[in-house]
Amino acid sequence: MALPRTYLFVPGDRPERFAKALASGADAVVIDLEDAVSPAAKLEARDTVRQFLVAADAAVRDRVVIRINDESTPWYAGDLAMLLSSRAGQVMLPKTEKAETVGSLGARCPGIAVLALVETARGVLAAEAIAIAPGVQRLVFGTLDYALDLDLSGDPLGLDYAASRLALASRAAGIAPPVAGVTAALDDEAQLLADLARARAHGFAAKLCIHPRQVAVIHTALAPSADELRWAHRVMAATEAVGQGTGAVQLDGRMIDRPVVERARRVIERAAR
Numbered sequence: 001m002a003l004p005r006t007y008l009f010v011p012g013d014r015p016e017r018f019a020k021a022l023a024s025g026a027d028a029v030v031i032d033l034e035d036a037v038s039p040a041a042k043l044e045a046r047d048t049v050r051q052f053l054v055a056a057d058a059a060v061r062d063r064v065v066i067r068i069n070d071e072s073t074p075w076y077a078g079d080l081a082m083l084l085s086s087r088a089g090q091v092m093l094p095k096t097e098k099a100e101t102v103g104s105l106g107a108r109c110p111g112i113a114v115l116a117l118v119e120t121a122r123g124v125l126a127a128e129a130i131a132i133a134p135g136v137q138r139l140v141f142g143t144l145d146y147a148l149d150l151d152l153s154g155d156p157l158g159l160d161y162a163a164s165r166l167a168l169a170s171r172a173a174g175i176a177p178p179v180a181g182v183t184a185a186l187d188d189e190a191q192l193l194a195d196l197a198r199a200r201a202h203g204f205a206a207k208l209c210i211h212p213r214q215v216a217v218i219h220t221a222l223a224p225s226a227d228e229l230r231w232a233h234r235v236m237a238a239t240e241a242v243g244q245g246t247g248a249v250q251l252d253g254r255m256i257d258r259p260v261v262e263r264a265r266r267v268i269e270r271a272a273r
Helices: 015-022 039-055 058-063 076-086 099-108 121-125 127-131 143-150 157-173 189-202 213-222 226-242 258-272
Strands: 006-011 028-032 064-067 090-093 113-118 136-141 206-209 249-251 254-256
Touching: 006 015, 006 213, 015 028, 015 039, 039 064, 039 076, 058 064, 076 099, 090 099, 099 113, 099 127, 113 127, 121 127, 121 143, 121 157, 127 136, 127 157, 136 157, 143 157, 157 189, 189 206, 189 213, 206 213, 226 249, 226 254, 226 258, 254 258
Parallel strands: 006 028, 006 206, 028 064, 064 090, 090 113, 113 136
Antiparallel strands: 249 254
16 A cells, blocks of 8 residues: 555644544644643643543554654653554654664564654664664654754755665665655745655655645645656557567657656656555
8 A cells, every 4th residue: 555645743632633534635644642741731631542542443543643753751661662552554753863762663563554654853864774673664754753853954965865865875775755844934835835846856755744724735745747757658659569589769959768668657656546
């Protein structure tokens, strides 16, 4: 099955919003126990999330990711125990900096899929090791915390090296393309699309969302245009017309070889979503 294109955050202490988030059209919903929940509300939020997951059916649990607190906090061990007892299927691990942390999480919660949230310089420099750690489904770029960690100016150029490194690490490890960070400007569709386009240029294939209105915009932007789809179908038709094993063919005066055919196939698959 295709992995999510959109991951919509919802605070873990706002259970009245869980159903709305699941009905938003987002491919996945991230119930957040970390930044969105104050320290005083952490324990109650954790219990709320546990009750929700235990009562949820398999189809809902398949779409839910739990962002826990990082391993340096006093809530980490309790969060892992909650994941195990609630049969959570996916976890977002914040401040991921070491493959060993992913390994110990997997040992305590066997079979859980890990979305490793990389948001520090140490995390970026360890991206290759993190990407091959058992249980890692994909890497996630925490752009806001990364910018804070490096004291970046705000120019998106400052994110490019880290973004490329996460994409390269993902591809080399044979896992899914990484997930782009949030766009904090809720009412700025142009900024949302610009952020997505820059992430796509690096090879990212999904994005974190902080408001339901961002979801449809991202899905539309990730879908191939009508012209792209027509081109893809023409490429596949030209290839099929000459038969398999004949090597490169020509279309509109251009060579159509294996990489072009593969790109056309991926365009058609994206359109099918």
